[in-house]
Amino acid sequence: MAEQQQFYILLGNLMSPDNDIRKQSEEAYDTIPGQTKITFLLQAIRDAACAEEVKTMAAVLLRRLLSSSFEEIYPGLTVDMQTAIKTELVTSIQTEASPNIRKKVADIAAELCRNLLDDDGNNQWPELLKFLFDSVNSDNVGLREAVISALLQTMEDQTNPRVQAHAAAALINFTEDCPKSLLIPYLDSLVQHLHVIMVAKLQELIQKGTKLVLEQVVTSIASVADTAEEKFVPYYDLFMPSLKHIVENAVQKELRLLRGKTIECISLIGLAVGKDKFMPDASAVMQLLLKTQTDFNDLEDDDPQISYMISAWARMCKILGKEFQQYLPVVMGPLMKTASIKPEVALLDTQDMENMSEDDGWEFVNLGDQQSFGIKTAGLEEKATACQMLVCYAKELKEGFVEYTEQVVKLMVPLLKFYFHDDILLMGALTTSESMPLLLECARVRGPDYLTQMWHFMCDALIKAIGTEPDSDVLSEIMHSFAKCIELMGEGCLNNEHFEELGGILKGKLEEHFKNQELRQAKRQDEDYDEGMEETLQDEDENDVYILTKVSDILHSVFSSYKEQVLPWFEQLLQLIVQLVCPSRPWADRQWGLCIFDDVVEHCSPSSFKYAELFLRAMALSLSDTSPEVRQAAAYGVGVMAQYGGENYRPFCTEALPTLLGVIQSPDSKVKENVNATENCISAVGKVMRFRPECANVNEILPHWLSWLPLNEDKEEAVHTFDFLCDLIESNNPIVLGPDNANLPKIFQIIAEGVANESVKSEDACSKRLANVIRQVQGSGGLWTQCVTMLNETQQKAIQDLLNTA
Structure with a gap:
């Protein structure tokens, strides 16, 4: 302790204005061994009682x-001492109260990290990288500032390009993971630093030909713009001229990667700042891209520009929208060529596989019997990316993409049979399934015959893929895609053979769901059962439930397209669905079982009543279930019974009403986890009053129901409540309007809130009716003033928006 105090005095004397004292202190400091210096200096920095100037x-x-002395001192320290230094620095950055000292400690950590990069550029202090990621996303503002400041300072180390490149790479990782709200306060500083470094490195490229740091800085700029979005607009003109200059002039072979990354950067900035800001440069940028595209056939297969170009075209499509259609003839050829890459595959015995396994890019799946299936993955990432871009064009251009739908469908459909999945192929398979309904939408413009022909090409393959796909992620996407396609095509899209095959597959999925649950319960009784196994079992359960949601999606699309005529086919699944809603089942089973019965009631009534005894009791119990998801599904069911079910469901609606009111009025009904279920209950009460008024004391319930509006979370149900509200206002309902129209200011607030929260959109039929209500009041002078003055600024703007658009 005494030695440490003597050291503090020495540090103070090093700052003395007296030259003699300062010189003596410097000589004394120089005699202290390096390891001891480090120990004393760290202690001084960490000591809360130490004066700030001494700590500095x-x-x-x-x-x-x-x-200056890293190589002489640090390698000679023990491993424990090296670890202690790292730990002390990280702890000081986290706990230091003074922003000045915290920044200086961050600079020390940056210096140590720089010295700990080996000759191959590997980071020997990985714990710091994790700490930095956590810090940038931390709630501690000072901590974030210190870390970002140290990063930027390291990037400006012009004497060490390798360190600069690492710092830029770290910045890319930060900005990709950093929420926009956390990045904005540092945006100006980040951008100005990046601009200074980019200008310097551009000069260095011209003078010396060095490009490593410039490549990373260009990607850093792209990442910052991507996260900042519209907040990047003020900095657009700072970067765009230089970036265009790089694309125009970086034509040498060794600059291909730089050019590709710059093309990516320009397109990401364009997407971030939006069409209005980007348009003055759009033509010039498109010409640069077109020139590169024209030379595409001269590019080597491994040219890094190819993947950057493909992604950049898709971003340009998002920016330009329909105006992009004119470029399709230039873009589509190379894109289809990349998307059509055929992977090299082989069936090998074990010996052959061992000989080939060292070859780059081969991956294998063991098929048993001493055989393996191998695939060479080179080019597959580009293929998957190209398929994603085709989906992007179909989504953005819709009927403008119709010329290419046939060749894209012929490319995509066979990919559904591709069973070998690593991450790249998984991405490709997900893209393929996503493309199917989008391509049908594009094809609509050519009429029903063309559309039907395209659907027939897809349908068999989709059904077969649902029956055979082993990967649950891919399977769920294919099922979702199939459901979307049925909704889009409507009644008549499935023939008897399709129904027969689909019924067998869905039955199999449901039976497998129950079997897997039994197996998991058995494993929980196993003597090896522990927390790790439980985590695995829960992951498996989540996967199974997700597949169950897609079974529900498919049944929803079938019911909404075919109505009651599909009920005889559905009966093969009926007992399995009844099993789902048993009170003993997990909540997710009951939720999705009820959703399926909701669809039966909504789309097949009044024929659905013949199954009522199988689900009504479960639905009644579920209205007050502990799970909000189950309550929501049950409440929705009451609403569709009132609206579509017919006379037979009247007693159930009467019986359900008190329970619905109890759920809505419970103290925690509006907390986050309950709000969706509560809003479905409010909507259901409205539907009972509207379609089955004999089941409710409407005059008593209406004032309460009005006080619960508007619905802000469940947008679909919100529209139903506004429709009913319009009915009540248009019929001059005295309870809703109040004596002398006293409730109109409250009604104005409800409407304004609905518009502001997008619970009512201009395309909704009720928006015109609501606007008419507003206009009627507009002509009544004092009443209009009374209603409007009750609204805040946001609500007043919402009312004006409604009048302007409806």
């Missing part, structure tokens, strides 16, 4: 020591 001097000296 300690931080400056420690950084200088690691900078």
